[in-house]
Amino acid sequence: MSTSHETTKHSTRGTYVRSGKEYDRDTNYIEDRIVASPTTFSDDTERNYWPVEAGKYRLVAARACPWANRTLIVRRLLGLESAISAGMPGPTHDTRSWTFDLDEDGKDPVLGVERLQEAYFARFPNYPRGITVPAMVDIESGAVVTNNFPQITEDFSKEWKDFHREGAPDLWPAELEEEMNAVMKHIYTEINNGVYHCGFAGSQEAYEAAYERLWTAMDWVEERLATRRYLMGDHITEADVRLFTTLVRFDAVYYSHFKCSRQPLSSMPNLWGYARDLFQTPGFGDTVDFQHIKEHYFIVHEDINPTGIVPVGPDLSGWLTEHGREALGGSPFNADAGATAPNEVRASERVEAEHNPLYT
Numbered sequence: 001m002s003t004s005h006e007t008t009k010h011s012t013r014g015t016y017v018r019s020g021k022e023y024d025r026d027t028n029y030i031e032d033r034i035v036a037s038p039t040t041f042s043d044d045t046e047r048n049y050w051p052v053e054a055g056k057y058r059l060v061a062a063r064a065c066p067w068a069n070r071t072l073i074v075r076r077l078l079g080l081e082s083a084i085s086a087g088m089p090g091p092t093h094d095t096r097s098w099t100f101d102l103d104e105d106g107k108d109p110v111l112g113v114e115r116l117q118e119a120y121f122a123r124f125p126n127y128p129r130g131i132t133v134p135a136m137v138d139i140e141s142g143a144v145v146t147n148n149f150p151q152i153t154e155d156f157s158k159e160w161k162d163f164h165r166e167g168a169p170d171l172w173p174a175e176l177e178e179e180m181n182a183v184m185k186h187i188y189t190e191i192n193n194g195v196y197h198c199g200f201a202g203s204q205e206a207y208e209a210a211y212e213r214l215w216t217a218m219d220w221v222e223e224r225l226a227t228r229r230y231l232m233g234d235h236i237t238e239a240d241v242r243l244f245t246t247l248v249r250f251d252a253v254y255y256s257h258f259k260c261s262r263q264p265l266s267s268m269p270n271l272w273g274y275a276r277d278l279f280q281t282p283g284f285g286d287t288v289d290f291q292h293i294k295e296h297y298f299i300v301h302e303d304i305n306p307t308g309i310v311p312v313g314p315d316l317s318g319w320l321t322e323h324g325r326e327a328l329g330g331s332p333f334n335a336d337a338g339a340t341a342p343n344e345v346r347a348s349e350r351v352e353a354e355h356n357p358l359y360t
């Protein structure tokens with residue numbers, strides 16, 4: 001793992017490092033991995049390799065968080081729910097930690113802790129960085145194994161294969177991987193993280209530069225989706241999961257709270273059709289809690305929304321309208337390769353009906 005913990009500040013806007021007036025995300029993670037054959041891995045990092053094993057780990061993922069939302073979607077698409085249980089902190093956290101305030105007695109029922117911080121401290125006493133979600137926690141020791149979110153979902157696909165459901169899609173098709181990595185990298189720097197650069201800019205100049213970059217990328221992806229049903233072509237891949245969690249938050253949060261306001265997502269024909277197509281696909285929209293999302297951003301970021309007032313809107317009914325994307329061909333799951341839609345959401349993991357139009 002990265003051990004240079006000293007220089008990072010921790011605030012209610014997530015882990016960050018200041019450089020001038022720009023927002024820099026802290027991407028130093030606990031970088032252990034959970035893999036199918038730990039003994040076959042060897043590298044010159046300090047990383048530990050843990051074995052995949054059903055029931056050994058708990059995924060801690062707040063529904064509010066876009067990075068955690070990715071893990072919940074991939075877990076659903078691959079049918080990993082019985083192998084990897086999920087703990088869900090409430091939508092807000094204080095400067096110390098996410099809390100399990102939605103659970104009975106305010107404790108995660110499996111880990112028995114009130115704060116996610118306890119799992120970080122079980123791994124590294126006095127861990128000084130952000131107590132972030134998503135995190136994979138070893139249930140027996142109660143210690144965080146990894147919080148490296150892009151690696152977590154990649155490993156769900158590639159290392160947890162023995163536990164995938166029948167009909168699980170291949171979210172990383174080998175023949176697309178090279179292009180997919182380039183697309184995902186661009187989407188990460190320009191869009192997923194681009195909205196944060198707008199929202200947390202510390203000067204007019206930094207904000208305007210971030211806004212310009214974001215909208216250049218939004219226009220690029222709008223055009224890319226004019227002829228492709230999904231980012232990589234005819235079927236869903238991990239690249240779609242990664243873009244979706246930003247798009248689903250766009251009009252509810254980023255448009256206003258982060259000042260990404262050139263236009264709402266719902267006014268971009270291809271992106272809006274694409275986002276609705278995914279939202280209505282099992283495994284995507286059914287993981288989304290709009291109320292948690294709004295409460296998280298508008299309450300936690302006190303510096304940019306000091307009143308803590310959470311907007312009532314926007315009207316969410318549009319998410320269920322016809323998207324017309326079938327006209328481009330393709331299908332969410334590659335039937336020729338035997339892929340099917342995931343099963344119904346488990347009763348214990350259903351989003352509250354008032355928080356998502358799919359459930360009302």
Ligand SMILES: N[C@@H](CCC(=O)N[C@@H](CS)C(=O)NCC(=O)O)C(=O)O
Nearest residue numbers: 014015026065066067130131132133
């Ligand atoms: N460090 C990662 C983790 C993902 C992350 O930032 N999660 C946020 C929620 S969206 C979080 O847990 N923030 C809490 C904190 O930093 O205290 C990143 O920023 O790239």
